[in-house]
Amino acid sequence: MVAVCVTAVLPGRAWAVAPGAAGATDSSGGPGAYAFAEGITPIRGAAGTSDAPRLTAGETYKDALKSGSELVYRLDLDAKSNAYVSAVAVPKPGSKVATSDRLKVSVQDRNGIDCGSNDARFGSADFPRPLAAFAxxxxxxxxxxxxxxxxxxxxxxxxxxAGSTADAWDLEIRHELEPGLKTEGPTAAPENWPSASPPAPAGGSRERTGGASFSDATGLTTGEWTDHIEPGQSRFYRVPVDWGQQLFASADLGSSPGSGSVGGALAVTMFNPMQGVVNSADSVLYDGDQKSVDLDPMPPVKYENRYDYRAQFSNARFAGWYYLRVSLNPKVAEEFGKKPYGLTLRVTVRGDAAPAPAYDGPAGIFDVSAADEEAAANGQSGPEAERSGTMKLVAATGIGAGSVLLLGLGAWALLARRRAARTARPDAGSAGPPQFGPPTSW
Structure with missing residues (x-):
């Protein structure tokens, strides 16, 4: 007897990575703990190029970066692909940072020429939270x-x-390749595009709990989503944005009784699939009344955006998962209490999906699939969607194997009945009693 087990995967967030569990390597256990990618590979960057360890495309690595220092890694690239490296820096919760503290990521050639670089700063919201930049x-x-x-x-x-905490920042490092084009297209970003903010999404609000990192960011689609956030905490969400589409996003921080005010209370940032900053806002003054943050309109995702000098355009250069990070200043707890605060996100993806560029190979992460759309609708993170897909495959394989077995048993029973019938006929001779057993061939 064969038992076929089917696991049902329900919509919504199935589980959250808890501090101390696999993927949550920040030992603080506080609300600001960052959940590093599952299966992350430890690495140690070099001080110079001669002994720099190699990064493999498609892999995620963990390192640590001391104050005032730099780490070097080697990339072995072909002459066809676009190459990207991103770094997420995670200061320890409770550490002191300054507006000018900076994370910079560069890709350089053998002669030290800068091929491309970006940086990130804490800005006016000078409290510790994950910073990300890509090159x-x-x-x-x-x-x-x-x-x-x-x-x-x-x-x-x-x-x-000089006044910032000197403790090392943990790093989450990614390396990805984007295939080249079979035929070249436009090399100038469009000058005219819809920039008016859309109306608020219809349908009312729904609950969805944000993740604790880019790797376990919660999937969202167009709609109004409610959550809670604690002072010092960062919530992560992800939205699939295809070619030609625009992502509009805003965040509301709920009201709370109390007196006082906190500058730079809520920091909201939109990132592209390689954790490059598309736009951000961090100058909210919270006085206990509800506050709203609207991110600047994002231009339609187009390949040619990469040729524009403005980050708002150049970082909207490919399709894929776009991320929202919402961080609440820990000083809010001092003025209004250490507790969860109401958070509302309004997300709109506008426009029909356009054809992808003529890539000379699989697009990899720079693509939006039907599975991505399903994961966003179900509120799944990357690991949850992967596990869900695996369980569906296992269920389908099990059902398929069970069906084959049942068909085989049915065929065996039918052949056995026919053999018995032939034996029972008067002209069958003295063949003896019916003989039952599996057929000698199928």
């Missing part, structure tokens, strides 16, 4: 540098104010 080597039609195959180097730097 790139982009293949260009008329490019003269950073175009050949060979070794390149990812350099991650940290600059800190």
């Amino acid at each position: 790139y080597r982009t293949m260009k039609r008329d490019g003269s540098t950073c175009q050949e195959a060979g070794p390149y180097y990812a350099v991650i730097e940290r600059e800190s104010d």
